[in-house]
Amino acid sequence: MMSPVVKGDVDLLARFEGGLDLAHPERSEIPARVLGHGEITTVFEIFEDGRETASDPGLAYKRMPMFHSEAEAESYEALYRDHVSVLRDEAGTDVAESDLVWLGLEGPPSGASRSENPIVLYIVQEKFPAQTIGHQQIRNAGPAEARVLLRTVVEEAWKVFAFNRRNRGRLEVGLDAQISNWAVVGYAENGVPRLRYIDTSTPLLRRGGVERLDPELFLRSAPSFLVWIIRRFMLADVLERYYDVRRVMIDLAANLFKEQRPDLVPVALEVINESFLSRKADLETVGTPEATEPCEPVSLAEVRSYYREDARIWRVYLAFRKTDRLLHRVLRRRYPYLLPERIAR
Numbered sequence: 001m002m003s004p005v006v007k008g009d010v011d012l013l014a015r016f017e018g019g020l021d022l023a024h025p026e027r028s029e030i031p032a033r034v035l036g037h038g039e040i041t042t043v044f045e046i047f048e049d050g051r052e053t054a055s056d057p058g059l060a061y062k063r064m065p066m067f068h069s070e071a072e073a074e075s076y077e078a079l080y081r082d083h084v085s086v087l088r089d090e091a092g093t094d095v096a097e098s099d100l101v102w103l104g105l106e107g108p109p110s111g112a113s114r115s116e117n118p119i120v121l122y123i124v125q126e127k128f129p130a131q132t133i134g135h136q137q138i139r140n141a142g143p144a145e146a147r148v149l150l151r152t153v154v155e156e157a158w159k160v161f162a163f164n165r166r167n168r169g170r171l172e173v174g175l176d177a178q179i180s181n182w183a184v185v186g187y188a189e190n191g192v193p194r195l196r197y198i199d200t201s202t203p204l205l206r207r208g209g210v211e212r213l214d215p216e217l218f219l220r221s222a223p224s225f226l227v228w229i230i231r232r233f234m235l236a237d238v239l240e241r242y243y244d245v246r247r248v249m250i251d252l253a254a255n256l257f258k259e260q261r262p263d264l265v266p267v268a269l270e271v272i273n274e275s276f277l278s279r280k281a282d283l284e285t286v287g288t289p290e291a292t293e294p295c296e297p298v299s300l301a302e303v304r305s306y307y308r309e310d311a312r313i314w315r316v317y318l319a320f321r322k323t324d325r326l327l328h329r330v331l332r333r334r335y336p337y338l339l340p341e342r343i344a345r
Ligand SMILES: Nc1ncnc2c1ncn2[C@@H]1O[C@H](COP(=O)(O)OP(=O)(O)OP(=O)(O)O)[C@@H](O)[C@H]1O
Pocket: 035, 036, 037, 038, 039, 040, 041, 042, 043, 060, 062, 096, 125, 126, 127, 128, 129, 130, 133, 180, 181, 198, 199, 200, 201, 202
């Protein structure tokens, strides 16, 4: 078990999963509301008897239906724990409390097939009020307020990447620093927000320079007719992106276009480029030539072209997944994922 603070209710989740209406979660036997969508996970809050099931402050449930065997489940769980504890105890990141609940691990009842009783993982996490999540925080924020938040995100990211640099080749963690992956859990006396990291479902971690997360898991939500293309042309890039501080920062800035705050992109770039300058001195004190390589400043043009490319890829990808869902329907096979409707960009 991950943590004594958050405890997943297996019985509740088994009943929830059993009555889940993937097309209309709010009409499920135990009604649910989608808190957020990722490329792989769907984040729910669950209501029972018209009320929230869990006592204050409530819980968020991240559903991951892509595991094929008990062995996969076991190694994912071990990696998940390892990732959270490295982030928390070694890199010094405040990570949301969570617990893992597995359904269907015991295997199908005799006579039933695996497809009737698939393995589904729920990451049960402390839930944060919607307005505390980073992208909501910046929604109506002025530039000064947004700058403080962005600077805090950039500093949090640097904690992780400084850890990675110190441990290069031994132990590194991947970080997706996008604004929607942080909850503001309070403020320091000087008014600086305190951030907690919530996007724990993709535990990217390298030991001895070798990625421990099985990327095949994340290919399973991809349409079967695309898997080979993604594996061949995109996978390595996606996996490596989150270990590269400069690209993580570009991604953080570019994501502000998606969050409908293009005006904050230059603000983010100022903060990011300032951080590069101030780290340059730090980096020079570290011995290896690679570690002393400073980050080149990021330009607005670079962020724009990154965003255009990224948005295009995900738009096309989502369209393909919808085609795949349609194919499943035609073939009368259950499509196990919940897809976002059009994403505003
Ligand atoms: N603990 C939580 N409390 C409240 N809202 C949450 C919580 N966790 C996630 N959310 C909402 O759901 C969104 C997506 O969650 P999260 O970042 O964990 O997954 P993701 O981006 O889908 O991850 P991935 O792309 O790795 O599958 C968040 O941006 C947030 O709006």
